[in-house]
Amino acid sequence: MQTARRMKRIAPSPTLAIDAKAKQLKAGGVDIINFGAGEPDFDTPDYIKNAAMEAIRAGYTKYTPASGSQELKEAVCDKLKRENGLDYSMKQIVINCGAKHSIYNIFQVMLNPGDEVIIPAPYWVTYPEAVKLAGGRPVVMKTTDKNEFKITAANLRRRIKPKTKMLIINSPGNPTGTVYSETELRDIMKVAVAKKIFVLSDEIYEHLTYDGMRHVSAAAVLPEAKDWTLVVNGVSKSFSMTGWRIGYTAGPEDIIADIGTLQSHSTSNPASISMKAAVAALTQPASVLPEMQRAFNERREYVVGRLNAMPGVVCQKPRGAFYVFPNVSGVLAKSLDGKVIGTSMRLAEYLLDTARVAVVPGDGFGADDYLRISYATSMANLQKGLERMEQALQAVN
Numbered sequence: 506m507q508t509a510r511r512m513k514r515i516a517p518s519p520t521l522a523i524d525a526k527a528k529q530l531k532a533g534g535v536d537i538i539n540f541g542a543g544e545p546d547f548d549t550p551d552y553i554k555n556a557a558m559e560a561i562r563a564g565y566t567k568y569t570p571a572s573g574s575q576e577l578k579e580a581v582c583d584k585l586k587r588e589n590g591l592d593y594s595m596k597q598i599v600i601n602c603g604a605k606h607s608i609y610n611i612f613q614v615m616l617n618p619g620d621e622v623i624i625p626a627p628y629w630v631t632y633p634e635a636v637k638l639a640g641g642r643p644v645v646m647k648t649t650d651k652n653e654f655k656i657t658a659a660n661l662r663r664r665i666k667p668k669t670k671m672l673i674i675n676s677p678g679n680p681t682g683t684v685y686s687e688t689e690l691r692d693i694m695k696v697a698v699a700k701k702i703f704v705l706s707d708e709i710y711e712h713l714t715y716d717g718m719r720h721v722s723a724a725a726v727l728p729e730a731k732d733w734t735l736v737v738n739g740v741s742k743s744f745s746m747t748g749w750r751i752g753y754t755a756g757p758e759d760i761i762a763d764i765g766t767l768q769s770h771s772t773s774n775p776a777s778i779s780m781k782a783a784v785a786a787l788t789q790p791a792s793v794l795p796e797m798q799r800a801f802n803e804r805r806e807y808v809v810g811r812l813n814a815m816p817g818v819v820c821q822k823p824r825g826a827f828y829v830f831p832n833v834s835g836v837l838a839k840s841l842d843g844k845v846i847g848t849s850m851r852l853a854e855y856l857l858d859t860a861r862v863a864v865v866p867g868d869g870f871g872a873d874d875y876l877r878i879s880y881a882t883s884m885a886n887l888q889k890g891l892e893r894m895e896q897a898l899q900a901v902n
């Protein structure tokens with residue numbers, strides 16, 4: 506096929522691929538327990554759905570400004586002030602079609618060919634691919650579970666080279682659930698500001714933190730940080746609105762204006778109806794959050810306890826998001842059919858085929874000794890799936 510060279514450099518999202526395979530098996534009648542989900546298993550609250558239905562009835566169904574409606578930008582400004590202590594003007598906000606789109610746009614607007622972006626690993630699968638699509642070069646900076654999968658300011662300083670243009674910070678993080686403290690972020694931002702590199706701060710999981718951890722925006726930790734940060738957020742995870750496709754970016758005015766221009770020639774405005782729904786999500790006091798937080802916290806405790814009791818599995822307790830990221834190197838060293846398992850992909854395939862449990866191999870996140878398990882599924886599913894997984898792991902030696 507004669508598609509462009511840049512498409513050869515990127516891979517399809519492995520998280521979506523496993524999810525699709527599990528869904529396909531399920532549709533074919535196989536009893537699959539799916540731990541691959543990247544979205545809350547809660548319904549979008551009624552007050553949000555009602556706002557969308559009201560928008561349709563009122564005829565709010567036409568083009569809006571390409572960079573998003575004034576009303577939603579205002580709601581985002583208020584939210585950033587109220588919850589994150591950040592003062593942005595409307596010109597510093599652009600509404601996008603989901604946070605993934607925000608990230609794609611940022612790299613398109615920021616990177617020249619060969620510009621480097623530092624990506625702490627384990628990373629969300631889309632980051633390196635979005636950098637490559639924009640002609641940039643992902644520079645992976647490994648972290649380990651010994652340091653809760655965090656980079657430090659000192660390590661970062663050593664990695665910054667003349668071609669470094671940006672750094673990605675994702676806190677709370679996917680797939681590790683890592684949450685940076687305010688002090689850690691301040692130290693990192695001091696380096697970024699001093700070295701004049703921009704930070705893409707992906708804050709999509711901000712409301713999902715546990716053990717008293719509080720999310721802090723990278724843009725808020727130093728007075729100068731705001732000039733060097735592109736804050737990415739949205740309504741997908743906090744309001745269980747993954748299908749509505751509303752994300753947003755806050756940052757320096759000239760960069761935001763360029764993103765608006767890019768959008769004017771690509772997607773045009775995010776869906777008008779979804780924007781009305783997002784205004785309701787951000788401005789009305791009713792919330793699905795306390796219920797989600799309580800359920801996720803209970804499941805997190807359960808999953809971590811069960812995994813640590815499995816042979817060859819070591820699982821840290823994550824502080825945020827809705828994933829656990831167990832180290833399975835003890836299992837990978839074992840054999841199946843006389844052959845060492847070796848890779849997270851082979852283990853994930855074994856679990857899907859034998860235990861009928863779908864997990865995501867760590868490989869796609871830049872960490873092949875791990876699996877990602879999402880606990881955005883019912884307690885009954887977690888119990889059943891983990892039981893099956895334990896039995897399957899006991900069978901390898």
Ligand SMILES: Cc1ncc(COP(=O)(O)O)c(C=O)c1O
Pocket residue numbers: 543602603604605606629675678679707709739740741742747751752
């Ligand atoms: C770290 C991270 N950032 C961004 C996104 C994308 O969110 P959205 O659905 O708003 O595009 C996801 C979704 O899985 C994610 O895990």
